[in-house]
Amino acid sequence: MFNIDRWQEIFEAISKNKLRTFLTGISVGSGIFILIILLGVANGFKNGTKEQFARDAATLIEFWSNKTSKEYKGLNSGRRIKMTEEDYNLIKQTYKEDIEYESVDFWKNGLATSYQSKSGNYQVIGAMPDKQFLESAELLSGRFVNQKDVDKTLKVAVIGIEVAKELFTNYKTAVGKYITTGNVNYKVIGVFLDPNERENTRLYVPYSTLTQLYASVNWGSGFVFTLEPEENYDIALAKSEAFANQVKSKLQQIHKVHPDDVTAIRHFNAVEGSKEIYQLILGMKLFFWAVGILTLIAGVVGVGNIMLIIVKERTKEIGIRKALGAQPKTIIAMILHEAIFITSISGVIGLLFGFTVLEFIGGQIKTEFILNPKVDFSIAISTVILLVIAGVVAGYFPAKYAAKIKPIIALRDE
Amino acid sequence: MIRITDIYKSYQIGKNTLPVLKGIDFNVDKGEMVSIMGSSGSGKSTLLNIIGILDEADRGTYNLDGIEVKNLNEKIAAKYRNQFLGFIFQSFNLINYKTALDNVALPLYYQGVSRKKREEKALFYLDKVGLSNWAKHVPSELSGGQKQRVAIARALASDPKVLLADEPTGALDTKTSYGVMELLQQINDEGKTVIIVTHEPDIAAMTKRNVELKDGLIISDKIIEPVRATLYV
Numbered sequence: 157m158f159n160i161d162r163w164q165e166i167f168e169a170i171s172k173n174k175l176r177t178f179l180t181g182i183s184v185g186s187g188i189f190i191l192i193i194l195l196g197v198a199n200g201f202k203n204g205t206k207e208q209f210a211r212d213a214a215t216l217i218e219f220w221s222n223k224t225s226k227e228y229k230g231l232n233s234g235r236r237i238k239m240t241e242e243d244y245n246l247i248k249q250t251y252k253e254d255i256e257y258e259s260v261d262f263w264k265n266g267l268a269t270s271y272q273s274k275s276g277n278y279q280v281i282g283a284m285p286d287k288q289f290l291e292s293a294e295l296l297s298g299r300f301v302n303q304k305d306v307d308k309t310l311k312v313a314v315i316g317i318e319v320a321k322e323l324f325t326n327y328k329t330a331v332g333k334y335i336t337t338g339n340v341n342y343k344v345i346g347v348f349l350d351p352n353e354r355e356n357t358r359l360y361v362p363y364s365t366l367t368q369l370y371a372s373v374n375w376g377s378g379f380v381f382t383l384e385p386e387e388n389y390d391i392a393l394a395k396s397e398a399f400a401n402q403v404k405s406k407l408q409q410i411h412k413v414h415p416d417d418v419t420a421i422r423h424f425n426a427v428e429g430s431k432e433i434y435q436l437i438l439g440m441k442l443f444f445w446a447v448g449i450l451t452l453i454a455g456v457v458g459v460g461n462i463m464l465i466i467v468k469e470r471t472k473e474i475g476i477r478k479a480l481g482a483q484p485k486t487i488i489a490m491i492l493h494e495a496i497f498i499t500s501i502s503g504v505i506g507l508l509f510g511f512t513v514l515e516f517i518g519g520q521i522k523t524e525f526i527l528n529p530k531v532d533f534s535i536a537i538s539t540v541i542l543l544v545i546a547g548v549v550a551g552y553f554p555a556k557y558a559a560k561i562k563p564i565i566a567l568r569d570e
Numbered sequence: 571m572i573r574i575t576d577i578y579k580s581y582q583i584g585k586n587t588l589p590v591l592k593g594i595d596f597n598v599d600k601g602e603m604v605s606i607m608g609s610s611g612s613g614k615s616t617l618l619n620i621i622g623i624l625d626e627a628d629r630g631t632y633n634l635d636g637i638e639v640k641n642l643n644e645k646i647a648a649k650y651r652n653q654f655l656g657f658i659f660q661s662f663n664l665i666n667y668k669t670a671l672d673n674v675a676l677p678l679y680y681q682g683v684s685r686k687k688r689e690e691k692a693l694f695y696l697d698k699v700g701l702s703n704w705a706k707h708v709p710s711e712l713s714g715g716q717k718q719r720v721a722i723a724r725a726l727a728s729d730p731k732v733l734l735a736d737e738p739t740g741a742l743d744t745k746t747s748y749g750v751m752e753l754l755q756q757i758n759d760e761g762k763t764v765i766i767v768t769h770e771p772d773i774a775a776m777t778k779r780n781v782e783l784k785d786g787l788i789i790s791d792k793i794i795e796p797v798r799a800t801l802y803v
Contacts, residue, residue, distance in 0.1 A: 161685060172667035476663045479624060481652020481680040481728070484644045560644070564624040567663060 166494050176469070180462050180498050184547070185506035187455040188540055191448070192510025192531055195539075198447050200518070200529025202440040214433045215256075215392060216290060216426040217400055219379040219407065228414035237411045237420045241367070241374035246410075247381075247403055254399060256382045259284035262366045263377040267338035269359065271323040278319050280337060280359045282366025290380050291350055298331035298346030305345075305362040312365075313342040316356035320347045337361075340369060379403075389434035396427040448539070455543050460550030463495055467554040474558050475566025484559035491555040492548055499547045503540040511536070571732060571763050572598040572621060577630030579616055590616045591627070592786035598732075598765060603758040603796070605774040606767045608783035615736060617783065618767045622655055622734045623647050635731055652680050656725030660737035662717040664709040670696060670720045671705040677728040695723040699753060715746035722753060726762075733757065735766045739773055745803070751776045752799035772797075 170177045221237040244260040262282035269278050281287075288300040296317060305312050313335065320327035323335065330344045342361060350356050367374045383399060386392035400423050405415065413420040467474075474487055511531070518529045558566075579591040590613045598604055608614040619625035620632065623639060632639040634654060642650070656677075657663075664673045674692035683691070696702050699719040709717055718738060725733055735754065739747035751773060758764045758778075766777060774780050775797045782790040 161679065164685070165679070168668070168672070472663070473665055476665060477676070477680075478648065479622075479651060479657050479663070480677040480724070481648050483648040483680075486680070562625065564619050567624075567659065 162489070162493065165490065166497060169490075169494060170498065176466065177498060180466070180495075181502035181505075183458055183462055184455075184499050184543070185502035185509070187451075187458055188503045188506030188543065189510045189513075191451045191455060191539055192507060192536055193513065194447050194451055195444070195531045195535070196510070196514040196518070196529040197526065198440075198444040199531060200526040202437070202444060203528045204526045205436055205440055214426060214430040215382045215385065215396060216424075217381050217383070217396055218424045219400075219403060219421065220377060220423075221407075221411075221421050222419050224413055224417050225419040226414040226417045228417070229412055231412055237413060238373075239376040239379065239407060239411075239421075241363075241376055243407060243410060244376050244379050247379065247406065250406075251381075251399065251403075254383050254395070256384045257286035257289045257380075258382075259287040259290055259380045260363055260376045261287070261378040261380060262363055262371060262375060264338075264366055264370050269319070269323070269335055269337040271333060271335045274323050276319065276322050278316075278337075278357050278359050280361060280366065282363040283360050284363055287360060287380070288348070290382060291352075291355065293348040293350045293355075296347045296349050297328055298344070300346055300348070301360055301362050306364050309364040309368050310362060311340060311342045312345045312361065313337070314346040314348055314360040315344055316358045317347060317349045318356040319359060320344075338369075387438070389431055392434065393427050396425050400425050452539060452542065452546075456546040456550055459495075459499065459543065459547035460554075463491070463547065463551035464554045466495070467491060467551075467558045471558060471561065471566050474561065475563045478559075478561075478563035479567065484556075487559040488552070488555045491558065492551055495547055495551045496544060499544045500540075503543060507536055507540055571600045571602075571635055572596070572765075573631075573633035574621070575631045577617075577620065577627045577632065579613075579620065579625070579627050590786055591620075594630070594786075594788060596781070596788065598763060600731075600763055601758070601761050603755070603764045603778045604766070604781060605777035605779070606765065606781045606783060607769060607771075607774050609769065612783040613786045614767045614769075614783045618734055618736055618765065621732070621765065622657060623651050648680075652677060652728055654731045656728065656730035656733045658718070658721050658725050658733065658735035658738045660740040662709070662714075662721045662741075664717055664720060664724075666709050669706050669708055670701060670712065670723075673709070673720055674724045674727050677724060681728060692723070692727060695726050696720070698726070699723045713746075714742050715749055718742065718746075718750050719753065722750070722757075726757065731763060733762055733764045735764065737768055738766060739768065739770065744772075747773065748799045748802040752803055755796070755799055 219239070221239050224231070224233050224235045224237060227233050241260055248255065248258055264280045264282070266277070267280050268275055283301060284306060285300060285302050288295070293300075298314070300314055301312065315330065315335070317327060320330045324330045324333065327347050330347050333344050334341045335344055337359065383396055386395060404421050404423055407413075407421045408415055408417070411420070470491075477487065514529055514531065574594060574596040577591055577594045578589070580587050580589040594617060596617070606614045606617060616625065620627050623642065634650070637650070639650070665676070668676070671689060671692050674695055675688040678688040678691060693702060693705060696705055699722055701716060701719055701723070704712060704716060709720070712720065738754070739750055742750065754764055754766070755776060766773070768774055775794070776799050778796050779793050780790070781788055
């Protein structure tokens with residue numbers, strides 16, 4: 157396949173026909189460039205929409221407990237049920253396969269928090285590292301609670317943007333400072349922004365730290381989960397309901413609660429109200445694919461068109477070559493070889509250019525509906541490859557036609 | 571060398587069939603220099619194209635150097651053209667982005683000759699037509715006469731058995747035309763068979779045999795004493 161003579165022929169043809177090479181390259185390169193930009197924007201649009209409509213994770217399922225309202229197995233009603241970390245671990249183990257994010261929360265209200273002369277009353281929550289994703293909290297600076305903090309019961313806190321604004325005039329200076337909450341000093345490790353504004357007056361500390369300080373047993377005020385994402389709303393809903401009911405029965409069983417007691421173990425399933433989000437995301441996905449496919453079709457048509465023009469322009473040359481003894485397959489190979497070469501090179505250039513622009517513009521865009529306009533590199537590379545293959549297929553027919561032209565007709569073409 | 575028997579050829583123009591050759595018998599021996607004459611539409615170019623395997627006859631037989639040229643596929647036709655025939659066209663038909671040297675070397679490329687050998691041979695033939703100093707020039711930098719000389723060198727490069735020239739002087743002035751004819755006579759003197767299609771009597775007079783076509787038939791075929799082009803250059 158590798159034939160140095162043929163490469164020399166092609167390089168000669170390419171370098172001596174600069175305008176043709178340039179125009180072909182421009183049209184393929186700009187096609188890829190536009191494709192990358194469109195895909196990036198479509199992606200950004202999808203991300204932005206997801207962000208706009210998701211207060212918490214859209215598939216959040218939360219469990220909490222309260223007093224019983226029914227007698228059961230000789231136990232009185234009005235008994236306060238307290239879930240524990242053991243319950244949480246049991247659920248976590250049982251549904252390991254289905255769970256995406258998980259956290260056991262311990263809530264502590266009524267603690268005063270202060271920094272130097274400023275102070276305020278904020279909700280303090282002991283949580284697990286996944287809490288960040290469960291709340292869709294965005295980190296403005298620093299980091300979130302991690303597993304190491306939990307394991308070592310470190311006295312660290314991630315504070316909401318409102319907390320940071322009240323205690324520190326400039327929230328950016330908060331990370332690294334020590335705040336006092338209920339007479340205990342915590343090091344601020346991060347500042348978060350929760351899409352749900354009320355939750356920006358919270359402090360997250362490691363679950364283990366807070367229970368160690370304020371609970372005799374490892375109580376769990378709430379268990380929060382998301383399940384592995386499902387594309388289809390009905391499936392997601394069915395799965396989440398099944399999960400919620402099973403977990404609820406399990407907890408009722410452990411705590412000896414009547415199966416029909418509605419107050420003791422309670423739950424909230426966000427999937428039930430998130431049909432629109434599912435539809436929107438599906439819509440975005442369809443839009444994304446439609447844009448991609450249409451652009452690709454446009455690219456293929458463009459490449460085919462260029463090939464047709466090239467073949468037309470070279471008809472006479474092809475006639476001469478045939479009169480001098482070139483065989484049809486040599487002619488086809490020559491045209492395709494050149495086309496593949498130019499298409500690949502200019503495709504990659506367009507690709508890099510598109511990525512550069514996306515990278516540059518992506519950070520600048522401050523619209524609420526476009527977020528993080530990025531394209532998966534492997535998808536981009538595959539589109540280039542696809543376009544090159546399409547170009548070859550589209551170029552093959554004109555090339556074959558050209559190779560079939562009788563030299564006498566080609567030569568007459570002035 | 572060439573044995574043509576009872577050849578017919580017609581072209582389809584819309585719904586009408588236009589007969590161009592209506593039964594031609596035509597033989598050429600090795601070393602001959604033949605001119606085919608006739609007014610436009612007489613079928614002379616069509617006959618040359620059939621001889622050159624650029625076109626195929628509807629009926630009749632064509633034998634080229636002992637080989638029956640019939641129902642050829644493109645591949646074999648290309649091979650025969652490359653091995654047996656050298657073409658010279660009125661409009662030169664050089665590839666405009668290639669240098670004179672590369673143009674001459676092109677038939678050798680299709681024979682699979684190595685690059686070094688190709689350039690050596692091409693330079694030899696360019697020297698033969700007196701253009702070795704112009705090897706690195708592209709056609710647009712050459713005069714009409716020089717272009718036709720390059721085309722002749724290219725036709726010779728693959729060492730064909732027959733040289734076919736279609737109005738080789740049609741685009742040239744008289745003086746340059748005689749220069750080209752001088753070259754063709756010289757090539758014929760070395761033993762190469764040359765067939766020239768022309769409608770100019772002075773060019774035909776420089777060949778050894780005149781064949782005249784009219785309305786698709788040969789109306790005269792006579793051996794003449796050629797005028798040497800050298801006398802006019």
